[in-house]
Amino acid sequence: MEIENKEVKFGGFWSPKNCQARHKVAIIIPYRDRKDHLFTLLSYLHPILQRQQLDYKIYVSEQIGNGTFNKAIVMNAAFIYALEQDNYNCYCFHDVDLIPEDDRNMYSCGRHPKHMSIGVDEMNYVLQYEELIGGVLILKTEHVLASNGYSNLYWGWGAEDDDLYYRLKGLGYKIERPPLKIGRYTMMKHKKRKPQLWSKR
Numbered sequence: 364m365e366i367e368n369k370e371v372k373f374g375g376f377w378s379p380k381n382c383q384a385r386h387k388v389a390i391i392i393p394y395r396d397r398k399d400h401l402f403t404l405l406s407y408l409h410p411i412l413q414r415q416q417l418d419y420k421i422y423v424s425e426q427i428g429n430g431t432f433n434k435a436i437v438m439n440a441a442f443i444y445a446l447e448q449d450n451y452n453c454y455c456f457h458d459v460d461l462i463p464e465d466d467r468n469m470y471s472c473g474r475h476p477k478h479m480s481i482g483v484d485e486m487n488y489v490l491q492y493e494e495l496i497g498g499v500l501i502l503k504t505e506h507v508l509a510s511n512g513y514s515n516l517y518w519g520w521g522a523e524d525d526d527l528y529y530r531l532k533g534l535g536y537k538i539e540r541p542p543l544k545i546g547r548y549t550m551m552k553h554k555k556r557k558p559q560l561w562s563k564r
Contacts, residue, residue, distance in 0.1 A: 376420035384418035435513035435523040481546035497524035
């Protein structure tokens, strides 16, 4: 990764040299056991963020051990860490297996929460249901703090995103989305987990 992204500073951050970036973004990638996916995503993501002239840093947040995965805790922990590290105004929660297809899909904040991955090739580039905000989601600091982040109660894959959707809507936010022809992502192939009902503890 260092060879391909020579201008990225140690720790995974970059800022434009010739202008003052309008947005300072923390990219949070919840991670577990997908090293090849992570390296592939970073090889695509760094150049896109740089072409968009963003001041950004990438945080890879990993759950150790072999226990049931809790994606929400992993993302919340990374948010708290990033919040204490720097004055970001945008936080992007980004699945490790989704590669953006279009540079026009801007990794910057709007007034409302922004769901970036509206169309995924694995799902025929169709939004599966209105409440879906998983995949790639961008929130302002105030959005995360007002909603209290993701619920830590969901174990296994799924449901924490839907939970956050309802809390954001309850706070009066609407979900912004790019046009379908722009908000397109390729999902990297991986072994599918058995569909399961979410487990709440």
